[in-house]
Amino acid sequence: xxxxxxxxxxxxxxxxxxxxxxxxxxxxxxxxxxxxxxxxxxxxxxxxxxxxxxxxxxxxxxxxxxxxxxxxxxxxxxxxxxxxxxxxxxxxxxxxxxxxxxxxxxxxxxxxxxxxxxxxxxxxxxxxxxxxxxxxxxxxxxxxxxxxxxxxxxxxxxxxxxxxxxxxxxxxxxxxxxxxxxxxxxxxxxxxxxxxxxxxxxxxxxxxxxxxxxxxxxxxxxxxxxxxxxxxxxxxxxxxxxxxxxxxxxxxxxxxxxxxxxxxxxxxxxxxxxxxxxxxxxxxxxxxxxxxxxxxxxxxxxxxxxxxxxxxxxxxxxxxxxxxxxxxxxxxxxxxxxxxxxxxxxxxxxxxxxxxxxxxxxxxxxxxxxxxxxxxxxxxxxxxxxxxxxxxxxxx
Numbered sequence: 001x002x003x004x005x006x007x008x009x010x011x012x013x014x015x016x017x018x019x020x021x022x023x024x025x026x027x028x029x030x031x032x033x034x035x036x037x038x039x040x041x042x043x044x045x046x047x048x049x050x051x052x053x054x055x056x057x058x059x060x061x062x063x064x065x066x067x068x069x070x071x072x073x074x075x076x077x078x079x080x081x082x083x084x085x086x087x088x089x090x091x092x093x094x095x096x097x098x099x100x101x102x103x104x105x106x107x108x109x110x111x112x113x114x115x116x117x118x119x120x121x122x123x124x125x126x127x128x129x130x131x132x133x134x135x136x137x138x139x140x141x142x143x144x145x146x147x148x149x150x151x152x153x154x155x156x157x158x159x160x161x162x163x164x165x166x167x168x169x170x171x172x173x174x175x176x177x178x179x180x181x182x183x184x185x186x187x188x189x190x191x192x193x194x195x196x197x198x199x200x201x202x203x204x205x206x207x208x209x210x211x212x213x214x215x216x217x218x219x220x221x222x223x224x225x226x227x228x229x230x231x232x233x234x235x236x237x238x239x240x241x242x243x244x245x246x247x248x249x250x251x252x253x254x255x256x257x258x259x260x261x262x263x264x265x266x267x268x269x270x271x272x273x274x275x276x277x278x279x280x281x282x283x284x285x286x287x288x289x290x291x292x293x294x295x296x297x298x299x300x301x302x303x304x305x306x307x308x309x310x311x312x313x314x315x316x317x318x319x320x321x322x323x324x325x326x327x328x329x330x331x332x333x334x335x336x337x338x339x340x341x342x343x344x345x346x347x348x349x350x351x352x353x354x355x356x357x358x359x360x361x362x363x364x365x366x367x368x369x370x371x372x373x374x375x376x377x378x379x380x381x382x383x384x385x386x387x388x389x390x391x392x393x394x395x396x
Contacts (some may be wrong), residue, residue, distance in 0.1 A: 003029065005067045007036070012106060014040045027098055078232040103358040123154045130158065134374030135332025136165075137302050141338065162371075166363040170337060170344040171346035172319040175360060176291065177203045180212070180260035182253065185321070186312055187295035189268030192323040192349060194219075196295055197263045198232040200347075202355030204261050205236055213238040214256035218249060218279075229265050232354075246282040253287060271304075271311040293316045293346050298325045305330050309337055319346035322361075326351045329377035331370045 004022065008014040011031070022044045029041040071302055086253050124145060131141040144161050151157040176183050185193045201213050215238060217229045233240035241256060243249040249264075256262050266283075269276050282293055294317050296308060309320075320343050322334055338345065345366065351357035361369075 003041065006040045006042065007038075009037040009041070011038050012038070014038050015079055015102065015105065018042045025208045027095060028102065030223045043270050043294055070272050073123075079232045097278050123157060124149070125153065125156055126154055127161065130371075130374070131161070131332070134370050135302070135330030135336070136370075137333065137336040137340075140336045162367055165335070165339070166367050168339040169366055171343070171361070171363065172346045174291070174318075174346075176261065176346075177207070177360075178199065180204070181291050182262045182264070182287055183291045183293065184264035184266060185293050185295050186266045186279065186283070187268065188271055188297075191268070191295045191297045193268060193295045194228050194232070194265050195352065195354065196321055196323060196347070196349055196358065197229070197265050198236070199349065199355045199358040201232070201236055201238060201261070201263055203358065205238070206355065208260075210236055210238050211227075212260035214259040215240045216242070216243055216249065216256070216262065216264045218243050218282075219265055246285060249282065249286060271308045277313075280316060284313075284316050292316060293319050293321050294343075295321045295323050296334055298322050298328035298331045298334050300334070301335060305337045309341055309343070314341050314343060317343060319344045321345075321347045323347065323349040325349070325369065328373065330373055331366070332374065334369060335366060 002022065006014050006017050008017060014031075014037075018028070018040065022042055026042045026044050029043055031038060031040045033039075050371060090091065127145055127148070128141060131144065132138075136144075144164060147164060148157040148160050151160065174181070183200070185197055187193055187255070197215065201210075201215065205212055214235065215229055215233050217240060219229075230240050241252040243252040253262065264283075266279055267275070269279070283290060294309065294312050296305060300308070320333070320338060325331055325348055337343075345361060347358050348361045349358050359365075
């Protein structure tokens, strides 16, 4: 057993020292605060500690389960040594809970440091404020700030950050409005998939001919879904084929195989609906030429954006269509997720008009829009502690 006592100014520094000297598997035996800071006793072999004359159990008043975190507390006295009432303690489970609690405490300390940074009058504070009101995630913001930490001028640092963000955003090379193809749109309910399909079809018809277009509807879950796409088909004078499963979808694709542009409208489901995996599996089993775009609303919260993209199988997505940027007060959140996942942007929809409100944005367009929206609508109240906290502890 290797046990050591640490005296530091705060718990965050103490945890860093423990990790450096005893390693990631170190276990906190006890901790207390005094006028000089904190005193923490840690060891590297809990089995040895639990079998020695002094046996401990830990009173963990608030546990973190299913990635849900209790309200941050600055009281680090929750870890208290007591005499165990049961000698048959499951030490492996206890060690897991302690490690989990340690990561939470570190995250809480990081939030405190972040808040202190905001209140500090510095270049870093101003940069972080700009990124935050624009909607960029905290983890991404930290990485960006790290790249300009040696720059001592705000304007220079901000320009450099903008360039880094632009280089990190990618745009799809293929423009199906010009080249055609077999395209499926997937995404949660209410993000505007069917309207986006109408915009793409209408623009293609204006540039070329409606004779080369066909629409396929696979949305048999939502009442009126077929009626909506049939209405667009009638307006554009293009055929609409219904397909309620994978076999019918393959038949529908064979029926319209002579068309240059085939647009597939899928059911809008919550990202937590088990049928999402079924839809993505069905699409992945179709033609290798199939292009799959995920439609996401720009106004969706960052933590929800991450969940949506993860559930809609990013490995088989060819790109993302950012919808409803006209309704959003921030778009930094969706850009954060796309940068982290490496997913390219195919289109941006900017309103309800068909076919006008769809564009192929550039990286510069997206960054400029994000900054303008942040400057117009953003403020320090737009920095949501819940989103910050979920980012910090999402892997706990």
